[in-house]
Amino acid sequence: MGARGNEEEGAWRLRLDRSTGGRMLHLGAQRSFAILRCAKIKTMGNMGASLQHSFRERDTPNADARRTSDNTVLVGGDTSRAVLEAWKDRAPEKIRSNAVHGLEYFVGGSPEALKAMSRDEQDAYFTDALDWLKARHGAENVLSAVIHRDETTPHMTVMTIPLDERGKLNARALVGSRDQLSAMQTDFAERVGKAHGLERGLQGSPARHERVQRAYAHLTDPDAALSLPERRRGAILGLGGETEAEWRERASEAASDALRGVQAARHRETRAHAVELFTLKQQVTGTPKMQEEVSNLQYENRRLQRELKATGTRAELIAKENRRLRAVQDGLVAGGKAFAKEKGLDEKALVTRLHTAAKEALDAFDAPAAKPAARTRAQPKSAIEHAPKAKPAVQEQVRDEPAAEHRIKPKDDAWDDGQ
Structure with a gap:
């Protein structure tokens, strides 16, 4: 196809894009997004396992041990045990059996955007995000905040205790519905992301929904076979078809989504095993408070044995x-x-x-x-x-x-x- 043919195809694509609401203009554009995710922590075992991951107290395959020293603790202690003790100090005396014990936030951004930032620019973004979370939860309810730089993309994890104005565990008041979560992400992008050149992701995007579905399919069945999408050839004269580069991009997205689903599934299994191991360890060794009491009893027993020996x-x-x-x-x-x-x-x-x-x-x-x-x-x-x-x-x-x-x-x- 000559230069004139390329111009005609470009003009046709522009008309088709306008007729579909301008969605196709985003396919090739490079955009930088602010990422905020929230996970509910329903048990102390889950919280302990998540904190052990944050502080690298257990094996973390996706982290480079040589760069662990680059991680930064912004809030709270530097061990999972210290954060758990802080949670106990803030927790109410009576806790419902189905109460959410913690809300863990993941703060990140598009990999290319974060990698293009300097260390000071990254710190500024994460600090602003932390201030936003403190304003949302109350600074005293933010138990831990850690910047991780030993993984592929820098990000921050924040552990909070979801207390309401009455001092009760009430995660529903904060993230109880889909609308609340959507509004929270919009507010985060406006108040934090925009100042650092990051925007909110598209809401209700069909392309994003398709990619989520692919990832979810491999999340539920990690061993499922990967099927690449067929190239759209178009109708008469190839109109409506996609170029080789466009098909390769879609195929690459499909492979990446499948891999992301597999990784998420494996991470979920690893985390479940860590929770089970943490729970079993607590059953054997007891809680930190129980361990301290046992240590005191052992010390008193040794003292009494020395006195008994002297008495003998x-x-x-x-x-x-x-x-x-x-x-x-x-x-x-x-x-x-x-x-x-x-x-x-x-x-x-x-x-x-x-x-x-x-x-x-x-x-x-x-x-x-x-x-x-x-x-x-x-x-x-x-x-x-x-x-x-x-x-x-x-x-x-x-x-x-x-x-x-x-x-x-x-x-x-x-x-x-x-x-």
């Missing part, structure tokens, strides 16, 4: 000392018996006197410290005073036997009772 050591020393005292006592009794037998004294009376003196000494030792004076006035000369004097008397008798005043009474005379 002291008990062994006391038992050894008791055995030593019993040995001394047995030695004294045996010596007393031998001495009485040798000197012709009343052996039984001597042993009884020794036991009585020992008992009186123990009673005086065990008496309460608060009543020492009363016991001293109420009782005559205590057994403690008898005991030390009786022993030297016996020893003195052994050393100086002729002294008659130190002799013990003969066997036929009874021992006095210490009065």
Whole structure:
């Protein structure tokens, strides 16, 4: 086809485009879109898995581990556990079983547009988006915001707790309907995206609906065969047909949509497995609060074991000392018996006197410290005073036997009772 033929085909295409509402003008145009997506987090297990993905605490195949240090935490702690604790601090005491626990936002843009931005321009876009979310939710309800630069396209994930003015979990008031979501995306594009050269995506676009349907087909069946679209040949003289470049673009879109569906399906499976693993881990190890309590109990148990060991050591020393005292006592009794037998004294009376003196000494030792004076006035000369004097008397008798005043009474005379 010559130059004139190309001009005629171009004029025909322009007329056809005008007759269809101008939709065909967008097929070849390069546009930059602001992207805002919102996901409902319905359980703590889902929240934990999502946060572990954000902080790269588990394997993330689509992220480059060499660039993880380029990620930036704008709000909240730098671990999933810290954000979960922040959620617990904000959550109400009573939570419905079907309540949405969190709303996670994905903030991004067309890959070509974001890659064309400088680092400062990207930061400015994400900061404005974060301010918009804070105004929408309340700054205190934005628990975490992380910019990811270790994936193909820079983006930001934001975790919020959907509290209403009464302090109740109420995601429905924020994103409860399709109209609310559409209005939210429009407002985001107007207030945030436009200032950074990003516009809102087409609403109700048939082409977009067709692409979503293709992606959804592979999302529900990742192993489905990929079928490329046939090239439109047109009617008479090829009018209404598409060029080789246009067909290649449509075929490339079909392949990309199928791949996106497969990736989303695999990501969903991976996320489901992560949720299941996180739930099982919590069942085994408990929640962070339970783990802290277990750690405290383990510390207290170790302290008590150390005290018990020290007490056992002291008990062994006391038992050894008791055995030593019993040995001394047995030695004294045996010596007393031998001495009485040798000197012709009343052996039984001597042993009884020794036991009585020992008992009186123990009673005086065990008496309460608060009543020492009363016991001293109420009782005559205590057994403690008898005991030390009786022993030297016996020893003195052994050393100086002729002294008659130190002799013990003969066997036929009874021992006095210490009065």
